Amino acid sequence: MAAYKMSDDDMEYSDTDYDDYYGNDYEGDMDHMVPMKNDPEYFDVACLTDTEVERLLNESVEQLSNSIQVTPSLAKLLLHMYNWNQVEIVAGYRQDCHRILASAHVKPPQSTTAKDPGGENEGEIICPVCLGTIAPEAVGQLTCGHKFCKDCWSMNFEVQITQGISTGIECMANNCQVLAPEDFVVPLLKRPVFKEKYQQYAFSDYVRSHPQLRFCPGPNCNIVVQAKECRAKRVICTACKTQFCFKCGGSYHAPTDCETIKRWLTKCADDSETANYISAHTKDCPKCHLCIEKNGGCNHMQCWKCKYDFCWMCLGCWKTHGSEYYECSRYKENPNIAHESAHAQAREALKKYLHYYERWENHSKSLKLEEETLAKIRARTQNKVMAGTGTWIDWQYLLDAAALLARCRYTLQNTYPFAYYLESGPRKDLFEYQQAQLEAEIENLSWKIERAEMTDRGDLENQMDVVEKRRTTLLTDFLQV
Amino acid sequence: MANIAIQRIKREFKEVIKSDEAQKCAINVELVGDDYRELRGEIAGPPDTPYEGATFQLEIKVPETYPFNPPKVKFVTKIWHPNISSVTGAICLDILKDQWAAAMTLRTVLLSLQALLAAAEPDDPQDAVVAKQFKENHSLFLQTAQYWSHVHAGVPKGNSEFAKKVRCLQDMGVGEHQALVALSSCNWDVDRAIEQLFS
Numbered sequence A: 001m002a003a004y005k006m007s008d009d010d011m012e013y014s015d016t017d018y019d020d021y022y023g024n025d026y027e028g029d030m031d032h033m034v035p036m037k038n039d040p041e042y043f044d045v046a047c048l049t050d051t052e053v054e055r056l057l058n059e060s061v062e063q064l065s066n067s068i069q070v071t072p073s074l075a076k077l078l079l080h081m082y083n084w085n086q087v088e089i090v091a092g093y094r095q096d097c098h099r100i101l102a103s104a105h106v107k108p109p110q111s112t113t114a115k116d117p118g119g120e121n122e123g124e125i126i127c128p129v130c131l132g133t134i135a136p137e138a139v140g141q142l143t144c145g146h147k148f149c150k151d152c153w154s155m156n157f158e159v160q161i162t163q164g165i166s167t168g169i170e171c172m173a174n175n176c177q178v179l180a181p182e183d184f185v186v187p188l189l190k191r192p193v194f195k196e197k198y199q200q201y202a203f204s205d206y207v208r209s210h211p212q213l214r215f216c217p218g219p220n221c222n223i224v225v226q227a228k229e230c231r232a233k234r235v236i237c238t239a240c241k242t243q244f245c246f247k248c249g250g251s252y253h254a255p256t257d258c259e260t261i262k263r264w265l266t267k268c269a270d271d272s273e274t275a276n277y278i279s280a281h282t283k284d285c286p287k288c289h290l291c292i293e294k295n296g297g298c299n300h301m302q303c304w305k306c307k308y309d310f311c312w313m314c315l316g317c318w319k320t321h322g323s324e325y326y327e328c329s330r331y332k333e334n335p336n337i338a339h340e341s342a343h344a345q346a347r348e349a350l351k352k353y354l355h356y357y358e359r360w361e362n363h364s365k366s367l368k369l370e371e372e373t374l375a376k377i378r379a380r381t382q383n384k385v386m387a388g389t390g391t392w393i394d395w396q397y398l399l400d401a402a403a404l405l406a407r408c409r410y411t412l413q414n415t416y417p418f419a420y421y422l423e424s425g426p427r428k429d430l431f432e433y434q435q436a437q438l439e440a441e442i443e444n445l446s447w448k449i450e451r452a453e454m455t456d457r458g459d460l461e462n463q464m465d466v467v468e469k470r471r472t473t474l475l476t477d478f479l480q481v
Numbered sequence B: 001m002a003n004i005a006i007q008r009i010k011r012e013f014k015e016v017i018k019s020d021e022a023q024k025c026a027i028n029v030e031l032v033g034d035d036y037r038e039l040r041g042e043i044a045g046p047p048d049t050p051y052e053g054a055t056f057q058l059e060i061k062v063p064e065t066y067p068f069n070p071p072k073v074k075f076v077t078k079i080w081h082p083n084i085s086s087v088t089g090a091i092c093l094d095i096l097k098d099q100w101a102a103a104m105t106l107r108t109v110l111l112s113l114q115a116l117l118a119a120a121e122p123d124d125p126q127d128a129v130v131a132k133q134f135k136e137n138h139s140l141f142l143q144t145a146q147y148w149s150h151v152h153a154g155v156p157k158g159n160s161e162f163a164k165k166v167r168c169l170q171d172m173g174v175g176e177h178q179a180l181v182a183l184s185s186c187n188w189d190v191d192r193a194i195e196q197l198f199s
């Protein structure tokens, strides 16, 4: 591992921290694939099914219902309106129960409660919606006391549910915002299809209002992820394996934060035409000008004719990408740009964006190509096992290496939007230094995996350690979510 | 159309016609066709507003799901108001959207629209250009709204300066309403209006 030691002592980086990232359990091979508590990406989540979520929500409902003595249905509405913050509800309720109930639209503000007609009780009640007279047993009213016939309530509910509204259904009176709780709505729904739809929409509303819960964004996946804190951390759905950011629900984007990645993706979409020309799959060898096609993920290219080693991104000599200060990922800004014309500044801005975009896009392509490499490794391993050359266990390290490579390149890809928006200064210098180190080691790993049969197993495993170490260091220093 | 919708509209139609406000010619409603699906509403511009003396025609379409969903209402008469599109007549008013309640009636709607003419909400605009003028150059907004009432909604008198500017653009072959829109959106700056029209 000495070969990968840092050459620059000024950098705030210590190799001795390394073992701490994995705790004391570190024993080699597979352990580094399992995130431990000291891992900067560690995030404690649980993947729940509908039934489990239902149970979790009902527990909260029951607790609140018992502690402040309201019906479970009203408790559920209160929790939904207060983003499931039981502590706040109970405290507020003890202070001024009416204010809490009114602000959650569970009950009307005191002054506007419909007056009970009292003496009019003998007279007939007219439903203000259908204008028919209502028999006493057919009257339906919420806590506000506004009376409507049950048929009108039913019809209203069906119309609202058809429009996707469930927890938000209000009283039908003018300027009355009292909400209809579940135990009022459901019994009045005549057709089972509406009951089902209502439950389904209400369930989504409850999950969306719950700060600890997120729907898995995977296609057709019904898993709900639970985390104790709402942070921009990685979640891997146990059911469909989709990876996403818990906070924003988008693709995972460490070390970039949610806002920055959103800005970046919007920018890329807006500028897609400008950036389109980059998608070349072939480039000329910088030495002998032979046309070289890129068919693997590795950006360390070797011309098959003249054997020149070069970098696919910058077409520079690969040797300068190794241990020496690596310049390929860094964008060199023009220091005099502020004094240049507006036109020159616009050109410079575009150049800067394209530098980062090209690398972002290139690593995304490499990820796809490396997936193909993984498929090939699998097929070859299968053949070897069939031919009796070793067992699956003997070759497992290759699959592990490919998985690790994907994970590291994914992080590397997401360092580019981070760097693009990072202001110049010592922090950016440190970031770009670590990014460069990570990039160089990733390409070394990719190179070795593509030539796995020629690479010594110990050498490959060393390389894996180094790459993961670089990644963890970068995330420890810069992942602030 | 559902039974309840027809019953309600019949009843609300009568309610409007017999109302005090209708007696004072402040609001009115007429049937369009004979199936109660569409009505023509009318509201008078409220006093002490740039709409005073004007009469505004409204298109009212009754949905199948009435009264559980609001009627679809828009201005037929052109009007200069932050919450009403000067182009399409579309209205931004909460009771016509999510604050609708099944117990509300056509009368409530007409009276609410009249109230909207008296108290605009420029922070929740339907027409951004009008809203900007309302906030940044209020006196010019009042004059413009009054001039629109004159041109489109039957108010006898209108600003003669504005009339001259409109005619100036009409002489260049621009239609009257098109000229009015361009000038109103450019704070009555003729050069800017011309630039907007011919670029």
Ligand SMILES: [Zn+2]
Pocket (backbone or CB within 6 Å): A127, A128, A129, A130, A131, A132, A148, A149, A150, A151, A152, A153
């Ligand atoms: Zn009724």
Ligand SMILES: [Zn+2]
Pocket (backbone or CB within 6 Å): A142, A144, A145, A146, A171, A172, A173, A176, A177, A178
């Ligand atoms: Zn009510």
Ligand SMILES: [Zn+2]
Pocket (backbone or CB within 6 Å): A216, A217, A218, A221, A222, A223, A237, A238, A239, A240, A241, A242
């Ligand atoms: Zn999933």
Ligand SMILES: [Zn+2]
Pocket (backbone or CB within 6 Å): A232, A245, A246, A247, A248, A249, A250, A253, A257, A258
């Ligand atoms: Zn995020």
Ligand SMILES: [Zn+2]
Pocket (backbone or CB within 6 Å): A285, A286, A287, A288, A289, A290, A303, A304, A305, A306, A307, A308
């Ligand atoms: Zn070559």
Ligand SMILES: [Zn+2]
Pocket (backbone or CB within 6 Å): A311, A312, A313, A314, A315, A316, A321, A328, A329
């Ligand atoms: Zn390079």
